[in-house]
Amino acid sequence: MSETWPYYVIGIVGLTATVFATRSSFFMLPAKYSLPPWLESLMRFAPACALVAVIAPGILVPGGHVDVGWGNHQLLAAVASAGVFLRWRNMLATITVGLLVFTALRLWA
Amino acid sequence: MPHAATTGLFPPMDRGMFRDGVRVMAPMGLPVAVWGLVTGAVMVNAGLSVPIALLMSVMVYAGSAQLATLPLLVAGAPLPVVWATSLVVNLRFVIFAAASRRAFVHLPWQQRLIAGYLNGDLGFALFSQKFGDADEHGNPAQWGYFFGMNTFNWLAWQVSSIAGILLGNVVPEEWGLGLASYLALLAVLIPMVRGMPALAGTVVAAVVSVAAHDFPVRSGLLVAVAAGVSVAMATEKWRHRVQAVAA
Numbered sequence: 486m487s488e489t490w491p492y493y494v495i496g497i498v499g500l501t502a503t504v505f506a507t508r509s510s511f512f513m514l515p516a517k518y519s520l521p522p523w524l525e526s527l528m529r530f531a532p533a534c535a536l537v538a539v540i541a542p543g544i545l546v547p548g549g550h551v552d553v554g555w556g557n558h559q560l561l562a563a564v565a566s567a568g569v570f571l572r573w574r575n576m577l578a579t580i581t582v583g584l585l586v587f588t589a590l591r592l593w594a
Numbered sequence: 595m596p597h598a599a600t601t602g603l604f605p606p607m608d609r610g611m612f613r614d615g616v617r618v619m620a621p622m623g624l625p626v627a628v629w630g631l632v633t634g635a636v637m638v639n640a641g642l643s644v645p646i647a648l649l650m651s652v653m654v655y656a657g658s659a660q661l662a663t664l665p666l667l668v669a670g671a672p673l674p675v676v677w678a679t680s681l682v683v684n685l686r687f688v689i690f691a692a693a694s695r696r697a698f699v700h701l702p703w704q705q706r707l708i709a710g711y712l713n714g715d716l717g718f719a720l721f722s723q724k725f726g727d728a729d730e731h732g733n734p735a736q737w738g739y740f741f742g743m744n745t746f747n748w749l750a751w752q753v754s755s756i757a758g759i760l761l762g763n764v765v766p767e768e769w770g771l772g773l774a775s776y777l778a779l780l781a782v783l784i785p786m787v788r789g790m791p792a793l794a795g796t797v798v799a800a801v802v803s804v805a806a807h808d809f810p811v812r813s814g815l816l817v818a819v820a821a822g823v824s825v826a827m828a829t830e831k832w833r834h835r836v837q838a839v840a841a
Contacts, residue, residue: 504680540780551807
């Protein structure tokens with residue numbers, strides 16, 4: 486840890502800068518600037534694509550190998566979780582059900 | 595603007611409206627706390643030291659960007675890749691800023707900077723709901739409501755994150771905390787996927803991200819985003835054309 490702390494600290498400062506750059510962006514610009522429609526489309530779609538690009542490999546590539554079969558407990562848990570969220574829109578239930586399914590499969594499947 | 599004070603970190607606020615803001619955000623306290631607890635615990639579980647995790651939570655204040663960049667940081671990915679990933683996840687906030695700027699645009703710069711920093715997903719949605727169609731934009735009532743909501747949200751997030759960071763090492767790895775972070779992100783992702791273009795884009799981004807999972811310097815994510823956004827925008831364009839022909 487002692488050798489890598491500058492990496493983390495500089496990394497965190499940069500991450501903070503990305504938050505200010507986006508959240509405060511149009512609060513700081515003069516009123517004459519606005520978002521062109523094509524840029525708004527890009528900004529609307531990019532975060533969803535980025536999140537799915539974090540989630541999909543995290544769930545489907547456990548231990549470095551692609552696994553989309555019934556043996557992938559994370560995948561089954563995520564499907565159950567997504568179902569719960571679509572039905573009830575409840576963050577606590579979504580995470581709890583996913584972890585319970587995962588744990589049940591780990592212990593008994 | 596008659597109301598704007600030129601000094602201080604916060605604009606003048608109506609106290610009653612500040613309380614209303616807290617009250618409207620309060621029911622969100624539990625989901626926010628769950629999300630913060632998971633984020634805090636996952637950071638430490640993934641290998642960040644407690645001081646680094648605390649620094650990240652207090653400064654970055656963006657759960658989805660923190661969880662999205664965590665695997666990159668732990669793997670020691672080049673920082674420009676880490677920052678680019680965070681920037682992409684945060685791009686939605688540019689739209690929020692553009693949509694809610696009318697209430698803040700006449701304030702002094704330091705107040706705008708802080709207001710923007712606090713303008714997250716929940717606060718933005720609730721503020722637009724309440725004042726999107728208001729006759730006047732930017733008064734102490736609106737600022738009070740805004741900071742009431744977002745101060746509550748900030749506190750709920752920080753307290754639960756810090757609790758998560760302190761508990762992170764106690765939770766055994768077999769419980770699947772890593773999985774919990776993906777499930778939390780899933781709950782952020784699903785409401786974003788509305789309409790055919792967004793659906794097409796996310797499916798493509800998912801497939802590409804899995805295919806590109808071992809790209810050098812963890813660049814697979816950015817490649818997947820480029821592919822997904824291109825497909826989403828092309829789909830949107832194609833739909834406009836079909837609608838134009840039909841009309």
